[in-house]
Amino acid sequence: MKIELNELSPVKRTMSVEVDADVVAAETERVVRRYAGKARIPGFRPGKAPLAVVRSRFRKEVQEDVKDSLLTRLYGEAAKEKGISPIGDPALDEVVFEEGKPFSFKTTFEIFPQIDPQGYEGVEVPKPAAIVTEEDVDGALGEVRDSRARLVVKEGKAETGDYLMADVMGEPEGGEPFQQENALVEVGSTQNLPDFNDRIEGAGKGDSLEFSVKYPQEHPAEKLAGKDVGYKLTVHEVKIRELPDLDDEFAKDLGDFDSLDALKDRIRTDLEARKQAEADNGLRKALMDKILLENPASLPDVLVDEEIRHRMEDMVRNMMMQGVDPQKIDVDWKEIRERQDEPARNAVHARLVLDAIAGEKGLTVEDKEVDAKIQAEAARIGEPYGEVRKRLADSGGLGAIKVQLLREKALDWVVAAADVREEE
DSSP, X not given: OEEEXXXXXXXXXXXXXXXXHHHHHHHHHHHHHHHHHHOOOTTSOTTOSOHHHHHHHTHHHHHHHHHHHHHHHHHHHHHHHTTOOEEEEEXXXXXXXXXXXXXXXXXXXXXXXXXXXXXOSSOEEXXXXXXXXXXXXXXXXXXXXXXXOEXXXXXXXXOTTOEEEEEEEEEETTSOOEEEEEEEEETTOXXXXXXXXXXXXXXOTTOEEEEEEEXXXXXXXXXXXXXXXXXXXXXXXXXXXXXXXXXXXXXXXXXXXXXXXXXXXXXHHHHHHHHHHHXXXXXXXXXXXXXXXXXXXXXXXXXXXXXXXHHHHXXXXXXXXXXXXXXXXXXXXXXXXXXXXXXHHHHHHHHHHHHHHHHHHTOOOOHHHHHHHHHHHHHHHTOOHHHHHHXXXXXXXXXXXXXXXXXXXXXXXXXXXXXXXXXX
């Protein structure tokens, strides 16, 4: 086998491979015999047709199978002989395949960059103090209180912040009418157009409103964008949000709290844990930012593209979970993808550097650590451990978990070796 390997960039290679005609002949013979063993040809018992007949009848299929088989096998053997580990699917640039002649092909592919990690020990990095103030506690308590507000009937006219219980009918210019009975319409809501809010402010029980609103061309609702919409509202009630009193009874209604002070203590504990997590994440990010500057690397496009694809898939999945149809919203997906390029490159770069650090420090992950990770995930999603492990094993996910844990170990090692400066 003749192999010629050329470097196009630190992470991109071309490889030309050629084998003699006898290798092609041997592979063709193997494929023909495989076809003969299962071929059903009129005039012959199953599997008993002469090889010459099989070769003639399935000539095109045999050639395709031989070509595909040789490409797969020789590509792997050539890469192994040259000591390289291609990533992703190679681009097949050319193939020469003629009966009775040598078989040759040329591919272009990417490999992992060589990284000799530098400057990752004793890195000076600040860590924000995880301080929770009384103002923080009061603010969080106010949010809890706000979530427990209830709507009560108000006498008189509606003001900003009040709600109208009303039947709403709308008729877009040249479009389909729409209506909703007993709708709650917040006066002054930022989700309404200013002109709409102006028309409904001051309405009272029993009022009938009729007006028209011009929607801007860039409005996200396609059926309303750029159109005049005629509205008719029949107001049944005006309601106002009533906040509960902040007392011991309020705390008891929320759960296992015997007093308002106990509720505040829990809020403070939760805020401290959240701020500590934010500080730890900030420390890790600042640390990796410095280490990546010390370890520039060429990044394989295949890894960056894969990271962008995962990020886009997560974005679409989150939209669908929120009841939004990604195909029906007016967004520039190309622009969104372009915005993901830099963070995707940073993520890939960080993983490659952490892999290099783990290798240099001889870090390993034991099977019991993988099992513990799976058990935690099974408990989180409420499924039996055995089912989760089997699903991961069948999909190749066990290896991914091991790699993830190894990178986490490498990052933990770097954090432990860092010169952390606690901020006031």
